[in-house]
Structures are given as C-alpha cells and as structure tokens.
Amino acid sequence: MISNFFSKSKPIHYIVVSLMLLLVYVVNKFKILTTDIDVIVALKQLGLFLICLLSVFVFDFLVTRNNLTKKNSYNIVLFVLFFAILPQTILNSQIVVANFFVLLALRRLISLRTQKDIKKKLFDASFWISIATLFYFWSSVFFVLVFAALLIYAITDLKNYLIPILGIATVAVILISYLIINEIDIVSFATGSFDFSLDFSALNSKPIIVGSTILLSFGLWALFYYIKNIKSQMKSYRPSFKLIIITVILGLVIIAVGPSKDGREFIFLFAPLSIIMTNYLEVISEKWFKETLLWVIILTPVAILLL
Structure with a gap:
C-alpha cells in the first residue's frame, strides 16, 4: 500500500521520489523541446533538473528540521506529485529557480523559532527573496512573509526590522553595478521586469x-484540519504553522496578479500545501480513505495526459 510505504521516513524514499521527479521532468520536457538536443541544451536541462531536485531536498530539510510534519515522506511525495499534476510549473526555468530561492528564504524564516542568529536569518531570507525577484518579479510578494515572521515570532527589537531592507539593498547594489558595467539601461530593465495581469483566460x-481543482480543493479541505490542529501543537511551534498559512495566501496573491496565468505560478503553493496536506494525512484514521486520497493524486497526472 502506498500510504504504508511512505508512512515512515526511509532513505529509499529519496531514491523513489528522485526517480519520480526525473520521470515527470523528462516526459514534460520532451513534449515541448523543439530544437535538436545538443550538449549545451542537455547541460541546461540537467542543471534545471538538479535545481528541481535540490528544491525537494531543501523543502524536506525545512520540514523535518522544524517538525512541521511527523517523521514520514508524504511531504516530498506530494511536492513531486504536484509537479506532475501541474507540469507547467516545471517547464519554466526562471520560475523554478525563483521558487528554489523562496524555499531557501522560507527555511531561514521558519528557523526564527529558535530565537538564535535573528539578524543573520532575516538578512539571509530577504537576500534570497531579492534574488528570487530577479528571476520572477512577483516573488517580491514574499517580502511580506519576512515582516509577518517578525510579528508572529514576537521579535520586538526595532533594529531587526531594518535588516530585511539591508538584504534588499545588498542585492540592489549588486544588480545596479552589473547593469552599469554592461551598459544596460536601469529604467528599461526595471519597467521590463514589472508586469501583471488580471486576465484568467489562459x-x-x-x-x-483539472490540476488546479484537485490541488486547491484537497488543499482547502486539509487546511480546515490544519488550522484546527495548530492548537494541539507545542506552543513554540505554533508560529511556524501559522507562517505556512500566510505562505499559502501569498502564493494565491501571486497567482492572481502574475502576468502569464498559464499555471506556472502555482509552484509557490506546492511547498505550503504539501505541509498542510501531510498534516491531514497524518490524522486520517481510515487507511482506505488515506490510500484512496493518495491514489487520486497519483492518477491525476495520468488522467491529465489523456485529456
């Protein structure tokens, strides 16, 4: 049974999940590649796949290190299956890289729970989000998460509220220096990066x-149980669980204002929804229901391929 196999965290799960991701990546990339595959193209695709794979491990690290779920592998399985359900997310290199840096930032923000190295973690988080913004402008929405973390973790020292600005300024100085050296117009670069759309026809x-309906309906259903369960968590861990809910909200904002509206923006929901749904799977007592739920998620990509 699938649910039993992933109910405990084991090294073999990382191999299985990596192979699943490779299959999803190869199948969807071959569908859109129109140029002949040469060494350069192969290396670029390999590099992008490694970023996707590294995103899975960074996500798993932030979950296990901060006890956001119990010791199982549901979180990484769901994370990879979401790529299969909405493969548009894995086809755009810039948004994949942006999401990777957002995960790095999220890891640092959730670790504020320990109240150690606060300034360093805030700088790192704002720095990584700034880098993500260079690849996908609307990643900048996650700057809200930095200040939300300051409030949720009750960090009252006003000096800490200036640290994120320093992180943003650091990336801005590096970027402006690069643009000046390469004689690129700063105003044109800035205006070219900013774009939004409220047209959902795409x-x-x-x-x-089908993919978004499965993702959002299951996610919303699990969210009710997730919110209800927060009170049962240890007091020191509750802020981290609240931060995940804010991450979902910010991900929905990006979907609403993002310019492409072709499904790629859903990638920012994968990590928080994987955590929320894993928490739901952990409290399901009926094994048949848990098994059915996992099989629906697994078979959805197959059904989408047949559409």
Missing part, C-alpha cells in the same frame, strides 16, 4: 482546470 484549459 487558465481556461482542461489540464490546468
């Missing part, structure tokens, strides 16, 4: 409708 395709 999402009106059967694969995206």
